[in-house]
Amino acid sequence: MSSVSVTNTGAAALAPASSQAAVPAIEVIGATKRFGGTQALQDVDFRVMPGEIHALVGENGSGKTTLMRIIDGLLRPDEGTIRVLGAEIAPTALAARQHGIAMVHQELSLVPTLTVAENIALQAIPTRFGFLRQGEIERTARQALARVGCELAPDSLVERLSLAERQLVEIARVVQLNPAVMMLDEPTSSLSADEVERLFVVLRRLAASGTAIVYVSHRMDELYALCESATIIRDGRLVARVQLAQTPHDELVRLMVGQQLAERTGSDTIPGDVCLTVRGLTTERLNDVTLHVRSGEVVGLAGLVGSGRTELARAIFGLDPLRQGTVAVAGREFHARSPRDAIRVGVAYVPEDRGREGLARELSLKANLAMAALPELSPAGIVRRRLVDHSAKHFVAQLDIVPPEINRQVSTLSGGNQQKVAFGKWLATQPQLMILDEPTRGIDVGAKAAIREQILTLVKHGMAVLLISSELPELFDLADRLYVMKRGRIVGEFARSAFAEQAIMRLWSAHEAD
Amino acid sequence: MSVDKRVMLPTPGRLSVGRQLRANGIFVAVTAVILAGALVVPNFGTLDNFSAVIRSVSFIGIIAVGMTFVVIAGAMVDLSIPTAVAGAAILAIRLQDYGLPVAIGAALLIPTLLGVVNGFVCGVLRVNPVVGTLATTTVGGGLILIGTNGGEFSYGSSDAFYRFGTHYVFGLPISVWVMLAAFIVGHWLLAHTRYGAYVYATGSNYAAARASGVPVRLTVFIAFVLTSLLAAISGILIAAYSNLAAFKVADGYEFEVISAVLIGGASLLGGTGSMIRTLAGVIFAGVVTNILILFGAPFEAQLMVKGTIIIVAVALDIWLARRNSE
Numbered sequence: 001m002s003s004v005s006v007t008n009t010g011a012a013a014l015a016p017a018s019s020q021a022a023v024p025a026i027e028v029i030g031a032t033k034r035f036g037g038t039q040a041l042q043d044v045d046f047r048v049m050p051g052e053i054h055a056l057v058g059e060n061g062s063g064k065t066t067l068m069r070i071i072d073g074l075l076r077p078d079e080g081t082i083r084v085l086g087a088e089i090a091p092t093a094l095a096a097r098q099h100g101i102a103m104v105h106q107e108l109s110l111v112p113t114l115t116v117a118e119n120i121a122l123q124a125i126p127t128r129f130g131f132l133r134q135g136e137i138e139r140t141a142r143q144a145l146a147r148v149g150c151e152l153a154p155d156s157l158v159e160r161l162s163l164a165e166r167q168l169v170e171i172a173r174v175v176q177l178n179p180a181v182m183m184l185d186e187p188t189s190s191l192s193a194d195e196v197e198r199l200f201v202v203l204r205r206l207a208a209s210g211t212a213i214v215y216v217s218h219r220m221d222e223l224y225a226l227c228e229s230a231t232i233i234r235d236g237r238l239v240a241r242v243q244l245a246q247t248p249h250d251e252l253v254r255l256m257v258g259q260q261l262a263e264r265t266g267s268d269t270i271p272g273d274v275c276l277t278v279r280g281l282t283t284e285r286l287n288d289v290t291l292h293v294r295s296g297e298v299v300g301l302a303g304l305v306g307s308g309r310t311e312l313a314r315a316i317f318g319l320d321p322l323r324q325g326t327v328a329v330a331g332r333e334f335h336a337r338s339p340r341d342a343i344r345v346g347v348a349y350v351p352e353d354r355g356r357e358g359l360a361r362e363l364s365l366k367a368n369l370a371m372a373a374l375p376e377l378s379p380a381g382i383v384r385r386r387l388v389d390h391s392a393k394h395f396v397a398q399l400d401i402v403p404p405e406i407n408r409q410v411s412t413l414s415g416g417n418q419q420k421v422a423f424g425k426w427l428a429t430q431p432q433l434m435i436l437d438e439p440t441r442g443i444d445v446g447a448k449a450a451i452r453e454q455i456l457t458l459v460k461h462g463m464a465v466l467l468i469s470s471e472l473p474e475l476f477d478l479a480d481r482l483y484v485m486k487r488g489r490i491v492g493e494f495a496r497s498a499f500a501e502q503a504i505m506r507l508w509s510a511h512e513a514d
Numbered sequence: 515m516s517v518d519k520r521v522m523l524p525t526p527g528r529l530s531v532g533r534q535l536r537a538n539g540i541f542v543a544v545t546a547v548i549l550a551g552a553l554v555v556p557n558f559g560t561l562d563n564f565s566a567v568i569r570s571v572s573f574i575g576i577i578a579v580g581m582t583f584v585v586i587a588g589a590m591v592d593l594s595i596p597t598a599v600a601g602a603a604i605l606a607i608r609l610q611d612y613g614l615p616v617a618i619g620a621a622l623l624i625p626t627l628l629g630v631v632n633g634f635v636c637g638v639l640r641v642n643p644v645v646g647t648l649a650t651t652t653v654g655g656g657l658i659l660i661g662t663n664g665g666e667f668s669y670g671s672s673d674a675f676y677r678f679g680t681h682y683v684f685g686l687p688i689s690v691w692v693m694l695a696a697f698i699v700g701h702w703l704l705a706h707t708r709y710g711a712y713v714y715a716t717g718s719n720y721a722a723a724r725a726s727g728v729p730v731r732l733t734v735f736i737a738f739v740l741t742s743l744l745a746a747i748s749g750i751l752i753a754a755y756s757n758l759a760a761f762k763v764a765d766g767y768e769f770e771v772i773s774a775v776l777i778g779g780a781s782l783l784g785g786t787g788s789m790i791r792t793l794a795g796v797i798f799a800g801v802v803t804n805i806l807i808l809f810g811a812p813f814e815a816q817l818m819v820k821g822t823i824i825i826v827a828v829a830l831d832i833w834l835a836r837r838n839s840e
Contacts, residue, residue, distance in 0.1 A: 360718035378708035
């Protein structure tokens with residue numbers, strides 16, 4: 001393998017004039033990381049000064065998370081060095097901890113069965129002669145919670161907390177360590193507007209005391225409100241380091257995306273018959289949900305994480321049990337006790353977590369592409385290899401899966417190509433309705449473009465699509481209509497002509513009257 | 515300086531050395547032990563010894579076909595094999611007074627019911643198979659002890675049965691032919707039918723298979739029923755060969771069968787393995803035992819070697835898998 005030379009000329013050239021003399025709190029030089037066939041990071045330089053609030057921006061799958069995990073010592077880079085206040089540190093989690101690097105993860109890392117106080121104390125449990133010092137644990141927790149303006153009782157169990165409360169506990173835990181470098185990965189995805197504002201106050205105060213803050217968010221307005229500067233990465237490469245005050249919004253988006261993505265135009269819409277009808281659907285997590293999707297229509301489901309969008313998809317598809325309500329496809333009512341029942345009436349579901357429910361990663365491309373359509377591919381119970389191969393080759397070509405080798409193990413493909421397999425396996429079942437749960441999350445721009453184009457093509461041929469996405473711009477680009485969900489209910493419906501970011505976000509983040 | 519030779523090699527080939535070894539290491543190992551046996555061990559290469567080895571592995575091999583389905587389907591292991599084998603052997607011997615069809619019919623059917631229970635407990639109720647089959651084998655063992663007055667030996671009275679069990683067809687014992695047939699049918703089921711595809715899908719990712727419409731519970735259920743059925747067939751052949759049956763006739767068989775499957779490279783995590791590799795694992799275990807016997811190694815030493823081999827085989831598999839995934 002050829003080696004990539006490590007240079008730091010780029011960093012010097014990009015340094016802002018004001019901080020030329022100072023030493024960065026955190027500096028990464030020439031970070032390169034490869035996962036199997038995927039180049040996750042390629043020679044990326046990154047640097048944040050003490051007291052600076054810096055945005056790390058890029059699309060899903062651009063390598064942001066990989067870079068942060070490298071800084072946090074959770075991933076060892078193939079090449080590159082990490083410096084804290086000018087001194088090189090080992091690429092391990094222990095070294096990162098010792099040098100005051102702390103991270104608030106997107107997937108919360110709290111232990112649900114412990115109390116808030118215990119979770120906050122977890123990294124440095126105060127003991128005397130090996131016994132816990134309960135009072136000390138509580139006192140620390142109370143202080144930490146006060147610093148983030150959170151009024152939770154330290155002895156409440158984490159599993160009883162809402163997502164937003166957990167997020168605040170997670171942040172309190174990290175703030176309490178007084179880190180030299182604090183990284184936050186989408187910390188506001190489940191917070192209300194008030195809570196976000198309070199968090200910003202805490203972060204500004206931390207920065208004023210010298211902490212370097214790395215902030216990751218998809219919400220552009222937050223970046224401009226909080227951060228001074230930004231590093232933009234795309235497809236694992238450094239694109240630019242900019243001062244946000246001098247970078248207009250459009251320019252930032254252009255740097256991030258790098259290419260124009262397919263979107264729905266009004267003229268594409270062919271009004272079809274109603275395909276999916278859901279009436280009064282109630283489950284453990286859903287409350288009286290009623291909606292419909294027509295053939296040839298993309299209907300979006302907007303809402304925060306935990307608002308019930310995924311639960312709705314799972315209930316329709318027979319993965320979660322129904323308590324009340326009816327589901328019908330093309331006028332035919334059915335009660336799916338397992339996905340088999342839903343697949344039989346022409347429903348397909350591309351789950352949000354492709355590793356868990358979408359793919360058998362140890363198996364070949366063709367085994368995965370055949371999995372959902374085995375009854376058709378094995379008449380009389382005998383697998384027709386020629387049918388399987390033919391169908392696999394067809395979908396590999398249609399979705400432009402790279403490399404186009406149907407016998408290759410799926411785990412060796414890049415995230416984007418894996419997602420194409422998780423998507424493509426349903427095409428063989430010729431569904432009438434596809435439920436897509438975050439179909440473009442965590443994949444590269446090319447794969448994202450391919451999947452968006454596929455969705456639009458399928459709809460043009462009369463498919464009904466229910467699209468769950470946490471990215472409003474994606475819903476605005478693709479959907480003909482969208483529903484907003486909150487706490488297991490539908491709280492709003494918007495036609496394409498009435499799409500408005502502000503109104504939708506107000507709906508999902510508004511506090512309830514109670 | 516000289517040209518870096520690594521650059522000349524195609525990348526995929528170089529990357530997949532570990533993968534190759536993981537997939538085909540067992541064939542290398544089988545060839546190696548057979549060659550080593552033939553070169554160093556006196557009497558190894560004789561026809562009599564060959565016949566003894568394949569007969570001794572055939573009883574295990576028949577059951578290993580079923581266990582391969584269980585392991586690949588991700589249902590870990592079936593520990594109830596000794597009970598199924600002993601139950602079949604005892605029924606086949608004790609019920610001979612009612613005529614051979616009754617004896618053999620009962621010997622096939624009743625242990626297979628154990629598989630139905632295993633399949634229900636582990637496949638449908640989703641009890642961990644280690645616990646589930648350990649429990650069913652304990653219950654089954656209790657039933658056998660009641661039925662045999664506390665584990666009395668019983669001897670066959672049917673000459674035809676004994677003649678069948680010691681019969682040779684084209685120079686090979688009948689049990690070897692049954693094993694070969696089981697492997698051929700097993701291979702066909704696993705590699706060429708929808709059920710086989712379901713087994714791999716279920717074992718590779720249970721949740722994804724379920725979400726793809728694979729009847730995961732039924733798939734696991736059938737794997738357990740198949741295993742018990744094959745254990746029953748093996749038990750009948752053992753009874754016919756020795757013309758006696760006892761409670762402890764198949765003591766330790768579960769370990770031998772699981773060893774053979776795992777040495778063959780199937781993963782306890784499910785989703786990987788093949789019938790041909792299981793056959794190679796069966797032969798490998800049989801040859802190693804045979805070499806130890808020919809060298810006059812005591813039974814205790816054989817146990818220690820067998821135990822060590824399975825640890826090495828599984829640890830090697832995990833190590834290679836981890837290396838591949840990096």
